[in-house]
Protein backbone atom coordinates (compact mmCIF):
# COMPACT_ATOMS: atom_id res chain seq x y z
CA UNK A 1 0.00 0.00 0.00
CA UNK A 2 1.35 3.34 -0.97
CA UNK A 3 1.00 6.36 1.18
CA UNK A 4 -1.93 8.71 0.64
CA UNK A 5 -1.05 12.38 0.66
CA UNK A 6 -3.72 14.96 1.30
CA UNK A 7 -3.30 18.46 -0.05
CA UNK A 8 -5.27 21.68 0.16
CA UNK A 9 -6.58 23.34 -2.95
CA UNK A 10 -5.25 26.81 -3.57
CA UNK A 11 -7.54 29.55 -2.24
CA UNK A 12 -8.86 30.62 -5.63
CA UNK A 13 -9.69 27.02 -6.53
CA UNK A 14 -11.51 26.59 -3.23
CA UNK A 15 -13.61 29.63 -3.99
CA UNK A 16 -14.27 28.40 -7.50
CA UNK A 17 -15.27 24.94 -6.32
CA UNK A 18 -17.48 26.40 -3.66
CA UNK A 19 -19.50 28.21 -6.31
CA UNK A 20 -19.43 25.31 -8.78
CA UNK A 21 -20.71 22.90 -6.14
CA UNK A 22 -23.30 25.07 -4.48
CA UNK A 23 -25.00 26.77 -7.39
CA UNK A 24 -27.67 25.65 -9.79
CA UNK A 25 -26.87 25.68 -13.45
CA UNK A 26 -28.97 25.19 -16.53
CA UNK A 27 -26.10 24.07 -18.75
CA UNK A 28 -24.57 21.49 -16.47
CA UNK A 29 -24.07 19.02 -19.29
CA UNK A 30 -21.18 21.07 -20.67
CA UNK A 31 -18.94 19.34 -18.11
CA UNK A 32 -18.71 16.48 -20.59
CA UNK A 33 -17.54 18.76 -23.35
CA UNK A 34 -14.83 20.09 -21.04
CA UNK A 35 -13.59 16.65 -20.06
CA UNK A 36 -13.68 15.35 -23.63
CA UNK A 37 -11.88 18.45 -24.80
CA UNK A 38 -9.16 17.86 -22.20
CA UNK A 39 -8.91 14.23 -23.34
CA UNK A 40 -8.60 15.39 -26.94
CA UNK A 41 -5.93 17.95 -26.00
CA UNK A 42 -3.98 15.24 -24.18
CA UNK A 43 -4.29 12.92 -27.19
CA UNK A 44 -3.20 15.70 -29.51
CA UNK A 45 -0.02 16.14 -27.49
CA UNK A 46 0.80 12.44 -27.82
CA UNK A 47 0.19 12.58 -31.53
CA UNK A 48 2.58 15.48 -31.78
CA UNK A 49 5.24 13.53 -29.89
CA UNK A 50 4.74 10.54 -32.15
CA UNK A 51 5.16 12.75 -35.17
CA UNK A 52 8.31 14.28 -33.79
CA UNK A 53 9.72 10.83 -33.04
CA UNK A 54 9.84 11.07 -29.23
CA UNK A 55 10.05 8.02 -27.05
CA UNK A 56 6.66 7.45 -25.39
CA UNK A 57 5.16 4.88 -23.10
CA UNK A 58 2.68 2.31 -24.47
CA UNK A 59 3.20 3.54 -28.00
CA UNK A 60 0.89 0.85 -29.40
CA UNK A 61 -2.11 2.36 -27.58
CA UNK A 62 -4.45 4.03 -30.02
CA UNK A 63 -5.64 7.54 -29.35
CA UNK A 64 -9.25 6.94 -28.46
CA UNK A 65 -11.54 8.49 -25.91
CA UNK A 66 -13.67 5.99 -24.05
CA UNK A 67 -16.75 6.95 -22.09
CA UNK A 68 -18.38 4.46 -19.76
CA UNK A 69 -21.66 5.30 -18.07
CA UNK A 70 -22.57 2.93 -15.25
CA UNK A 71 -26.18 3.30 -14.20
CA UNK A 72 -25.90 0.91 -11.32
CA UNK A 73 -22.82 2.45 -9.76
CA UNK A 74 -24.07 5.96 -10.72
CA UNK A 75 -20.75 6.81 -12.26
CA UNK A 76 -19.45 8.13 -15.51
CA UNK A 77 -15.89 7.46 -16.64
CA UNK A 78 -13.95 9.34 -19.28
CA UNK A 79 -10.69 7.71 -20.31
CA UNK A 80 -8.03 8.70 -22.79
CA UNK A 81 -4.63 7.42 -23.91
CA UNK A 82 -3.24 10.91 -23.98
CA UNK A 83 -0.19 12.50 -22.47
CA UNK A 84 -1.16 11.77 -18.86
CA UNK A 85 0.26 13.57 -15.85
CA UNK A 86 3.21 13.12 -13.54
CA UNK A 87 2.74 13.82 -9.83
CA UNK A 88 4.13 17.32 -10.25
CA UNK A 89 1.87 17.81 -13.27
CA UNK A 90 -1.16 16.74 -11.26
CA UNK A 91 -0.44 19.14 -8.42
CA UNK A 92 0.29 21.95 -10.80
CA UNK A 93 -2.53 21.48 -13.31
CA UNK A 94 -5.28 20.32 -11.01
CA UNK A 95 -5.11 22.07 -7.69
CA UNK A 96 -3.32 25.23 -8.62
CA UNK A 97 -4.68 28.02 -10.69
CA UNK A 98 -2.99 28.00 -14.04
CA UNK A 99 -4.59 31.07 -15.49
CA UNK A 100 -4.77 34.48 -13.94
CA UNK A 101 -8.31 34.94 -15.27
CA UNK A 102 -9.77 32.43 -12.81
CA UNK A 103 -10.25 35.05 -10.16
CA UNK A 104 -12.28 37.09 -12.60
CA UNK A 105 -14.34 34.03 -13.40
CA UNK A 106 -15.13 33.41 -9.76
CA UNK A 107 -16.14 37.01 -9.40
CA UNK A 108 -18.34 36.82 -12.46
CA UNK A 109 -20.10 33.72 -11.24
CA UNK A 110 -20.54 35.20 -7.78
CA UNK A 111 -22.13 38.34 -9.20
CA UNK A 112 -24.32 36.52 -11.70
CA UNK A 113 -26.97 35.60 -9.13
CA UNK A 114 -29.34 32.84 -10.20
CA UNK A 115 -28.34 32.71 -13.82
CA UNK A 116 -24.76 31.66 -13.83
CA UNK A 117 -23.23 31.30 -17.25
CA UNK A 118 -21.19 28.21 -16.66
CA UNK A 119 -20.24 28.13 -20.32
CA UNK A 120 -17.48 30.52 -19.47
CA UNK A 121 -15.61 28.03 -17.36
CA UNK A 122 -13.26 26.73 -20.03
CA UNK A 123 -12.40 30.19 -21.17
CA UNK A 124 -10.65 30.75 -17.89
CA UNK A 125 -8.64 27.57 -18.08
CA UNK A 126 -10.56 25.84 -15.31
CA UNK A 127 -12.84 23.55 -17.34
CA UNK A 128 -11.80 20.51 -15.35
CA UNK A 129 -13.61 21.75 -12.24
CA UNK A 130 -16.94 21.73 -14.07
CA UNK A 131 -16.93 18.02 -13.18
CA UNK A 132 -17.97 19.07 -9.67
CA UNK A 133 -21.25 20.44 -10.97
CA UNK A 134 -22.42 16.87 -11.40
CA UNK A 135 -20.12 14.82 -9.16
CA UNK A 136 -19.73 14.79 -5.41
CA UNK A 137 -16.54 12.82 -5.83
CA UNK A 138 -14.03 12.70 -8.67
CA UNK A 139 -11.43 9.90 -8.91
CA UNK A 140 -8.74 10.30 -11.48
CA UNK A 141 -5.97 7.89 -12.38
CA UNK A 142 -3.19 8.94 -14.67
CA UNK A 143 0.14 7.86 -16.04
CA UNK A 144 2.43 10.14 -17.97
CA UNK A 145 3.81 9.36 -21.47
CA UNK A 146 7.33 9.44 -20.03
CA UNK A 147 8.67 5.88 -20.36
CA UNK A 148 9.53 5.35 -16.69
CA UNK A 149 6.78 7.45 -15.14
CA UNK A 150 4.87 6.27 -12.13
CA UNK A 151 1.04 6.11 -12.09
CA UNK A 152 -1.11 8.10 -9.63
CA UNK A 153 -4.59 8.30 -8.25
CA UNK A 154 -6.07 11.69 -7.45
CA UNK A 155 -9.34 12.00 -5.54
CA UNK A 156 -11.45 14.82 -4.24
CA UNK A 157 -14.94 15.71 -3.16
CA UNK A 158 -14.20 19.28 -4.17
CA UNK A 159 -14.49 20.50 -0.59
CA UNK A 160 -11.14 22.06 0.15
CA UNK A 161 -8.68 19.25 -0.37
CA UNK A 162 -7.62 16.38 -2.60
CA UNK A 163 -5.57 13.24 -2.12
CA UNK A 164 -2.78 11.76 -4.21
CA UNK A 165 -1.43 8.23 -4.03
CA UNK A 166 0.63 5.97 -6.21
CA UNK A 167 -1.20 3.49 -8.41
CA UNK A 168 0.39 0.54 -10.19
CA UNK A 169 -0.31 -1.09 -13.54
CA UNK A 170 -1.85 1.89 -15.24
CA UNK A 171 -1.66 2.33 -18.99
CA UNK A 172 -0.59 5.66 -20.47
CA UNK A 173 -3.26 8.35 -20.25
CA UNK A 174 -5.91 9.56 -17.87
CA UNK A 175 -9.15 8.08 -16.64
CA UNK A 176 -11.62 10.24 -14.75
CA UNK A 177 -14.52 8.70 -12.85
CA UNK A 178 -17.35 10.96 -11.72
CA UNK A 179 -19.43 9.74 -8.79
CA UNK A 180 -22.62 11.48 -9.75
CA UNK A 181 -24.64 13.63 -7.40
CA UNK A 182 -28.15 12.61 -6.49
CA UNK A 183 -29.69 15.08 -8.96
CA UNK A 184 -27.24 14.19 -11.72
CA UNK A 185 -27.82 10.46 -12.04
CA UNK A 186 -29.12 10.90 -15.58
CA UNK A 187 -25.52 11.42 -16.67
CA UNK A 188 -24.99 7.72 -16.00
CA UNK A 189 -27.53 6.86 -18.71
CA UNK A 190 -26.07 5.77 -22.01
CA UNK A 191 -28.64 7.63 -24.12
CA UNK A 192 -28.16 10.89 -22.30
CA UNK A 193 -24.41 10.66 -22.60
CA UNK A 194 -24.61 9.87 -26.30
CA UNK A 195 -26.90 12.80 -26.92
CA UNK A 196 -24.58 15.22 -25.14
CA UNK A 197 -21.56 13.98 -27.04
CA UNK A 198 -23.36 14.27 -30.35
CA UNK A 199 -24.36 17.78 -29.49
CA UNK A 200 -21.03 19.12 -28.31
CA UNK A 201 -18.27 16.85 -29.43
CA UNK A 202 -19.24 15.34 -32.77
CA UNK A 203 -16.20 16.67 -34.48
CA UNK A 204 -13.58 15.95 -31.87
CA UNK A 205 -10.73 14.60 -33.99
CA UNK A 206 -10.31 11.40 -31.99
CA UNK A 207 -12.81 8.57 -31.91
CA UNK A 208 -15.17 8.83 -28.96
CA UNK A 209 -16.68 5.54 -27.80
CA UNK A 210 -19.59 5.09 -25.45
CA UNK A 211 -19.56 1.44 -24.30
CA UNK A 212 -17.68 0.24 -27.37
CA UNK A 213 -19.91 2.18 -29.74
CA UNK A 214 -18.26 4.88 -31.72
CA UNK A 215 -20.27 8.08 -31.43
CA UNK A 216 -18.54 10.73 -33.44
CA UNK A 217 -18.72 9.16 -36.87
CA UNK A 218 -18.71 12.52 -38.54
CA UNK A 219 -15.20 13.73 -39.10
CA UNK A 220 -14.03 17.29 -38.77
CA UNK A 221 -14.14 17.51 -42.53
CA UNK A 222 -13.25 21.17 -42.67
CA UNK A 223 -9.77 20.52 -41.31
CA UNK A 224 -8.95 17.99 -44.01
CA UNK A 225 -7.26 18.80 -47.27
CA UNK A 226 -9.73 19.64 -50.04
CA UNK A 227 -8.36 17.05 -52.42
CA UNK A 228 -8.77 14.33 -49.79
CA UNK A 229 -12.51 14.88 -49.55
CA UNK A 230 -15.02 13.32 -51.92
CA UNK A 231 -18.25 14.97 -53.02
CA UNK A 232 -20.17 12.28 -51.10
CA UNK A 233 -18.34 13.18 -47.91
CA UNK A 234 -19.17 16.83 -48.36
CA UNK A 235 -22.80 15.96 -48.97
CA UNK A 236 -22.98 13.68 -45.94
CA UNK A 237 -21.48 16.36 -43.79
CA UNK A 238 -23.90 18.93 -45.14
CA UNK A 239 -26.85 16.68 -44.42
CA UNK A 240 -25.61 16.21 -40.90
CA UNK A 241 -25.08 19.83 -39.98
CA UNK A 242 -27.99 21.31 -41.94
CA UNK A 243 -30.41 18.57 -40.99
CA UNK A 244 -31.02 18.31 -44.70
CA UNK A 245 -32.10 15.39 -46.82
CA UNK A 246 -30.79 16.66 -50.17
CA UNK A 247 -27.54 17.96 -51.62
CA UNK A 248 -26.35 21.51 -51.11
CA UNK A 249 -26.48 23.97 -54.00
CA UNK A 250 -23.06 25.43 -53.24
CA UNK A 251 -20.18 24.75 -50.90
CA UNK A 252 -17.22 26.86 -49.94
CA UNK A 253 -14.25 25.25 -48.20
CA UNK A 254 -11.65 27.77 -47.23
CA UNK A 255 -8.65 28.10 -44.92
CA UNK A 256 -6.45 31.03 -44.15
CA UNK A 257 -4.05 32.27 -41.52
CA UNK A 258 -4.20 35.99 -42.27
CA UNK A 259 -5.61 38.33 -41.20
CA UNK A 260 -7.02 35.77 -38.80
CA UNK A 261 -6.87 31.99 -38.56
CA UNK A 262 -10.01 30.58 -40.20
CA UNK A 263 -11.01 27.17 -41.35
CA UNK A 264 -14.47 27.24 -42.79
CA UNK A 265 -16.84 25.01 -44.67
CA UNK A 266 -20.07 26.70 -45.68
CA UNK A 267 -23.05 25.51 -47.70
CA UNK A 268 -25.93 27.14 -49.51
CA UNK A 269 -28.99 24.89 -49.44
CA UNK A 270 -30.98 24.12 -52.58
CA UNK A 271 -34.05 25.92 -51.40
CA UNK A 272 -35.01 28.95 -49.40
CA UNK A 273 -37.16 27.71 -46.55
CA UNK A 274 -38.43 31.16 -45.66
CA UNK A 275 -40.09 31.22 -49.06
CA UNK A 276 -42.13 28.20 -48.05
CA UNK A 277 -43.50 30.00 -45.06
CA UNK A 278 -41.45 28.19 -42.43
CA UNK A 279 -40.89 31.52 -40.74
CA UNK A 280 -37.66 33.32 -40.20
CA UNK A 281 -34.61 31.10 -40.38
CA UNK A 282 -32.14 30.90 -37.52
CA UNK A 283 -28.46 31.42 -38.10
CA UNK A 284 -26.95 28.14 -39.23
CA UNK A 285 -23.22 28.31 -38.74
CA UNK A 286 -21.53 26.55 -35.83
CA UNK A 287 -18.46 28.01 -34.27
CA UNK A 288 -15.53 25.77 -33.38
CA UNK A 289 -12.11 26.19 -31.90
CA UNK A 290 -9.76 23.42 -32.97
CA UNK A 291 -12.68 21.10 -33.70
CA UNK A 292 -14.36 21.64 -30.35
CA UNK A 293 -17.83 23.17 -30.54
CA UNK A 294 -17.99 26.59 -28.96
CA UNK A 295 -21.39 27.72 -30.08
CA UNK A 296 -24.10 26.17 -32.14
CA UNK A 297 -25.93 28.41 -34.59
CA UNK A 298 -23.69 31.31 -33.74
CA UNK A 299 -25.52 34.54 -34.47
CA UNK A 300 -22.56 36.86 -34.68
CA UNK A 301 -20.32 34.98 -37.02
CA UNK A 302 -22.14 36.09 -40.18
CA UNK A 303 -24.40 39.08 -40.79
CA UNK A 304 -28.07 38.35 -40.19
CA UNK A 305 -29.00 38.48 -43.87
CA UNK A 306 -26.74 35.45 -44.45
CA UNK A 307 -28.87 33.36 -42.11
CA UNK A 308 -29.60 30.84 -44.89
CA UNK A 309 -25.96 29.72 -44.93
CA UNK A 310 -25.19 26.43 -43.18
CA UNK A 311 -21.77 25.31 -42.02
CA UNK A 312 -18.83 25.55 -39.70
CA UNK A 313 -16.31 28.20 -38.83
CA UNK A 314 -13.28 27.03 -36.88
CA UNK A 315 -10.66 29.42 -35.58
CA UNK A 316 -7.72 28.54 -33.41
CA UNK A 317 -7.67 32.07 -32.11
CA UNK A 318 -10.91 31.72 -30.18
CA UNK A 319 -10.91 30.87 -26.53
CA UNK A 320 -12.48 27.45 -26.09
CA UNK A 321 -15.48 28.80 -24.30
CA UNK A 322 -16.80 32.18 -25.03
CA UNK A 323 -20.11 33.28 -23.63
CA UNK A 324 -22.93 34.76 -25.63
CA UNK A 325 -22.39 38.22 -24.22
CA UNK A 326 -18.68 38.03 -24.88
CA UNK A 327 -19.45 36.91 -28.43
CA UNK A 328 -21.52 39.97 -29.11
CA UNK A 329 -19.01 42.58 -28.21
CA UNK A 330 -15.83 40.74 -28.88
CA UNK A 331 -13.48 42.43 -31.33
CA UNK A 332 -12.23 38.98 -32.24
CA UNK A 333 -15.69 37.84 -33.32
CA UNK A 334 -16.15 41.04 -35.33
CA UNK A 335 -12.86 40.39 -37.07
CA UNK A 336 -13.86 36.82 -37.75
CA UNK A 337 -17.26 37.92 -39.06
CA UNK A 338 -15.68 40.40 -41.44
CA UNK A 339 -13.15 37.91 -42.78
CA UNK A 340 -15.65 35.09 -43.24
CA UNK A 341 -18.32 37.30 -44.80
CA UNK A 342 -15.96 38.94 -47.27
CA UNK A 343 -14.61 35.56 -48.23
CA UNK A 344 -18.09 34.18 -48.78
CA UNK A 345 -19.13 37.17 -50.90
CA UNK A 346 -16.01 36.76 -52.99
CA UNK A 347 -16.89 33.12 -53.41
CA UNK A 348 -20.36 34.08 -54.66
CA UNK A 349 -18.83 36.55 -57.10
CA UNK A 350 -16.51 33.82 -58.40
CA UNK A 351 -19.45 31.44 -58.73
CA UNK A 352 -21.32 34.06 -60.77
CA UNK A 353 -18.39 34.13 -63.19
CA UNK A 354 -17.44 30.46 -63.24
CA UNK A 355 -20.75 28.71 -62.65
CA UNK A 356 -23.37 31.06 -64.10
CA UNK A 357 -26.10 28.43 -64.17
CA UNK A 358 -25.65 27.57 -60.49
CA UNK A 359 -25.44 31.22 -59.61
CA UNK A 360 -28.71 31.82 -61.43
CA UNK A 361 -30.37 29.07 -59.40
CA UNK A 362 -28.93 30.68 -56.32
CA UNK A 363 -30.23 34.08 -57.37
CA UNK A 364 -33.71 32.77 -58.01
CA UNK A 365 -33.89 31.22 -54.54
CA UNK A 366 -31.96 33.64 -52.35
CA UNK A 367 -32.01 37.06 -54.04
CA UNK A 368 -34.30 38.41 -51.35
CA UNK A 369 -31.51 37.94 -48.77
CA UNK A 370 -28.95 39.75 -50.91
CA UNK A 371 -31.39 42.62 -51.31
CA UNK A 372 -31.89 42.72 -47.56
CA UNK A 373 -28.11 42.89 -47.21
CA UNK A 374 -27.73 45.56 -49.89
CA UNK A 375 -30.28 47.75 -48.12
CA UNK A 376 -29.12 47.25 -44.52
CA UNK A 377 -25.52 46.08 -44.38
CA UNK A 378 -23.32 49.10 -44.93
CA UNK A 379 -20.12 47.20 -44.22
CA UNK A 380 -20.59 44.80 -47.11
CA UNK A 381 -22.83 46.86 -49.39
CA UNK A 382 -20.33 47.35 -52.20
CA UNK A 383 -19.55 43.63 -52.32
CA UNK A 384 -23.25 42.76 -52.31
CA UNK A 385 -24.13 45.24 -55.08
CA UNK A 386 -21.83 43.33 -57.39
CA UNK A 387 -24.03 40.27 -56.94
CA UNK A 388 -27.44 41.81 -57.71
CA UNK A 389 -29.05 40.75 -60.99
CA UNK A 390 -31.92 42.14 -63.06
CA UNK A 391 -33.76 41.89 -66.32
CA UNK A 392 -33.83 45.06 -68.37
CA UNK A 393 -35.21 46.65 -71.51
CA UNK A 394 -32.19 45.24 -73.32
CA UNK A 395 -32.21 41.66 -72.05
CA UNK A 396 -34.40 38.83 -73.11
CA UNK A 397 -36.93 37.40 -70.69
CA UNK A 398 -35.13 35.51 -67.91
CA UNK A 399 -31.74 36.90 -68.96
CA UNK A 400 -30.00 38.75 -66.14
CA UNK A 401 -27.48 41.55 -65.95
CA UNK A 402 -25.55 43.08 -63.07
CA UNK A 403 -25.34 46.76 -62.22
CA UNK A 404 -21.77 46.55 -63.48
CA UNK A 405 -22.98 45.29 -66.87
CA UNK A 406 -25.46 48.14 -66.97
CA UNK A 407 -22.92 50.85 -66.20
CA UNK A 408 -20.49 49.31 -68.70
CA UNK A 409 -22.93 49.92 -71.54
CA UNK A 410 -24.45 53.25 -70.56
CA UNK A 411 -24.84 55.70 -73.44
CA UNK A 412 -22.73 58.79 -73.79
CA UNK A 413 -24.35 61.58 -71.86
CA UNK A 414 -26.44 59.19 -69.74
CA UNK A 415 -26.04 60.27 -66.17
CA UNK A 416 -28.08 57.87 -64.12
CA UNK A 417 -29.12 54.25 -63.81
CA UNK A 418 -32.83 53.93 -64.56
CA UNK A 419 -35.24 51.33 -63.33
CA UNK A 420 -38.93 50.72 -63.48
CA UNK A 421 -41.05 48.55 -61.25
CA UNK A 422 -43.94 46.48 -62.50
CA UNK A 423 -45.51 43.11 -61.94
CA UNK A 424 -44.41 41.63 -65.28
CA UNK A 425 -42.22 42.40 -68.22
CA UNK A 426 -45.23 42.73 -70.48
CA UNK A 427 -47.04 45.24 -68.28
CA UNK A 428 -43.90 47.35 -67.94
CA UNK A 429 -43.34 47.36 -71.70
CA UNK A 430 -46.93 48.25 -72.51
CA UNK A 431 -46.82 51.27 -70.22
CA UNK A 432 -45.80 54.76 -71.30
CA UNK A 433 -42.76 55.12 -69.05
CA UNK A 434 -40.24 53.57 -71.38
CA UNK A 435 -40.90 55.79 -74.38
CA UNK A 436 -38.39 58.50 -73.62
CA UNK A 437 -35.74 55.88 -72.81
CA UNK A 438 -36.35 53.99 -76.02
CA UNK A 439 -35.99 57.21 -77.90
CA UNK A 440 -32.61 57.82 -76.33
CA UNK A 441 -31.63 54.16 -76.46
CA UNK A 442 -31.11 54.16 -72.67
CA UNK A 443 -31.36 50.81 -70.91
CA UNK A 444 -33.93 50.51 -68.12
CA UNK A 445 -33.70 47.88 -65.39
CA UNK A 446 -36.95 46.04 -64.73
CA UNK A 447 -37.73 45.30 -61.11
CA UNK A 448 -40.54 42.88 -60.40
CA UNK A 449 -40.16 42.65 -56.65
CA UNK A 450 -42.06 45.08 -54.45
CA UNK A 451 -38.99 45.40 -52.24
CA UNK A 452 -36.69 46.40 -55.14
CA UNK A 453 -37.63 50.07 -55.14
CA UNK A 454 -37.06 50.24 -51.43
CA UNK A 455 -33.66 48.63 -51.87
CA UNK A 456 -32.70 51.02 -54.68
CA UNK A 457 -33.88 53.89 -52.57
CA UNK A 458 -31.55 52.79 -49.77
CA UNK A 459 -28.63 52.14 -52.11
CA UNK A 460 -29.09 55.52 -53.87
CA UNK A 461 -26.14 55.04 -56.21
CA UNK A 462 -23.83 52.55 -57.81
CA UNK A 463 -20.38 53.34 -59.15
CA UNK A 464 -21.07 57.04 -58.65
CA UNK A 465 -24.32 56.96 -60.70
CA UNK A 466 -27.69 57.80 -59.18
CA UNK A 467 -30.35 55.11 -59.29
CA UNK A 468 -33.53 56.73 -60.56
CA UNK A 469 -36.99 55.36 -61.06
CA UNK A 470 -38.31 55.83 -64.59
CA UNK A 471 -41.63 57.10 -63.26
CA UNK A 472 -40.03 59.94 -61.39
CA UNK A 473 -41.28 63.41 -62.41
CA UNK A 474 -37.97 65.21 -62.75
CA UNK A 475 -35.67 63.06 -64.77
CA UNK A 476 -34.31 65.86 -66.97
CA UNK A 477 -34.28 63.62 -69.98
CA UNK A 478 -35.74 65.85 -72.66
CA UNK A 479 -33.74 68.15 -74.89
CA UNK A 480 -35.11 71.64 -74.43
CA UNK A 481 -35.54 72.44 -78.13
CA UNK A 482 -36.91 69.09 -79.23
CA UNK A 483 -40.13 70.64 -80.49
CA UNK A 484 -39.97 74.01 -82.19
CA UNK A 485 -42.68 76.58 -81.60
CA UNK A 486 -44.32 75.96 -85.00
CA UNK A 487 -44.70 72.23 -84.36
CA UNK A 488 -46.63 72.83 -81.19
CA UNK A 489 -50.27 72.04 -81.60
CA UNK A 490 -51.48 74.24 -78.77
CA UNK A 491 -50.44 77.71 -77.76
CA UNK A 492 -49.30 78.47 -74.23
CA UNK A 493 -52.76 79.94 -73.53
CA UNK A 494 -54.62 76.92 -74.88
CA UNK A 495 -52.38 74.55 -72.92
CA UNK A 496 -53.01 76.41 -69.70
CA UNK A 497 -56.74 76.26 -70.26
CA UNK A 498 -56.67 72.54 -71.13
CA UNK A 499 -54.53 71.61 -68.14
CA UNK A 500 -56.78 73.63 -65.87
CA UNK A 501 -59.83 71.80 -67.15
CA UNK A 502 -58.16 68.41 -66.72
CA UNK A 503 -57.11 69.25 -63.18
CA UNK A 504 -60.70 70.18 -62.39
CA UNK A 505 -61.98 66.89 -63.80
CA UNK A 506 -59.40 64.81 -61.95
CA UNK A 507 -59.71 66.82 -58.75
CA UNK A 508 -57.84 65.42 -55.75
CA UNK A 509 -56.48 62.49 -57.72
CA UNK A 510 -53.60 64.62 -59.02
CA UNK A 511 -51.57 67.51 -57.64
CA UNK A 512 -50.68 69.00 -60.99
CA UNK A 513 -51.35 68.57 -64.72
CA UNK A 514 -48.67 69.70 -67.14
CA UNK A 515 -47.41 69.28 -70.66
CA UNK A 516 -45.20 66.22 -71.09
CA UNK A 517 -41.94 66.42 -72.93
CA UNK A 518 -41.08 62.76 -72.58
CA UNK A 519 -43.93 61.06 -74.41
CA UNK A 520 -43.65 59.85 -78.01
CA UNK A 521 -46.71 57.67 -78.68
CA UNK A 522 -48.79 57.74 -75.52
CA UNK A 523 -51.20 60.60 -74.88
CA UNK A 524 -50.67 60.88 -71.14
CA UNK A 525 -48.55 59.58 -68.26
CA UNK A 526 -48.79 59.62 -64.48
CA UNK A 527 -45.61 60.72 -62.79
CA UNK A 528 -44.55 60.83 -59.22
CA UNK A 529 -42.93 63.61 -57.27
CA UNK A 530 -42.33 61.54 -54.26
CA UNK A 531 -40.23 58.44 -54.72
CA UNK A 532 -41.68 55.88 -57.04
CA UNK A 533 -45.07 54.34 -57.56
CA UNK A 534 -44.31 51.17 -55.75
CA UNK A 535 -43.02 53.06 -52.74
CA UNK A 536 -46.27 55.03 -52.85
CA UNK A 537 -48.18 51.79 -52.97
CA UNK A 538 -46.22 50.53 -49.99
CA UNK A 539 -46.93 53.74 -48.08
CA UNK A 540 -50.63 53.56 -48.94
CA UNK A 541 -50.70 50.01 -47.70
CA UNK A 542 -49.23 51.22 -44.46
CA UNK A 543 -51.92 53.96 -44.34
CA UNK A 544 -49.48 56.75 -44.50
CA UNK A 545 -50.14 60.11 -46.09
CA UNK A 546 -47.83 61.12 -48.86
Ligand code: ADP
Nearest residue numbers: 038039042082084093094125126127128129174
Ligand atom coordinates in the same frame (compact mmCIF):
# COMPACT_ATOMS: atom_id res chain seq x y z
P1 ADP B 1 -7.40 23.91 -19.72
O1 ADP B 1 -7.86 22.71 -20.48
O2 ADP B 1 -7.93 25.18 -20.28
O3 ADP B 1 -5.92 23.97 -19.52
P2 ADP B 1 -8.68 22.58 -17.56
O4 ADP B 1 -9.16 23.00 -16.22
O5 ADP B 1 -9.69 21.95 -18.42
O6 ADP B 1 -8.04 23.84 -18.25
O7 ADP B 1 -7.48 21.60 -17.38
C1 ADP B 1 -6.36 21.98 -16.57
C2 ADP B 1 -5.13 21.20 -16.93
O8 ADP B 1 -5.22 19.86 -16.43
C3 ADP B 1 -4.86 21.01 -18.39
O9 ADP B 1 -4.18 22.11 -18.93
C4 ADP B 1 -4.00 19.77 -18.41
O10 ADP B 1 -2.66 20.08 -18.14
C5 ADP B 1 -4.53 18.98 -17.26
N1 ADP B 1 -5.48 17.94 -17.72
C6 ADP B 1 -6.80 17.95 -17.59
N2 ADP B 1 -7.35 16.84 -18.13
C7 ADP B 1 -6.32 16.10 -18.60
C8 ADP B 1 -6.22 14.83 -19.28
N3 ADP B 1 -7.30 14.11 -19.60
N4 ADP B 1 -4.98 14.38 -19.62
C9 ADP B 1 -3.89 15.13 -19.32
N5 ADP B 1 -3.92 16.31 -18.70
C10 ADP B 1 -5.11 16.80 -18.34
Ligand code: MG
Nearest residue numbers: 034038127128
Ligand atom coordinates in the same frame (compact mmCIF):
# COMPACT_ATOMS: atom_id res chain seq x y z
MG1 MG C 1 -9.80 22.16 -20.61
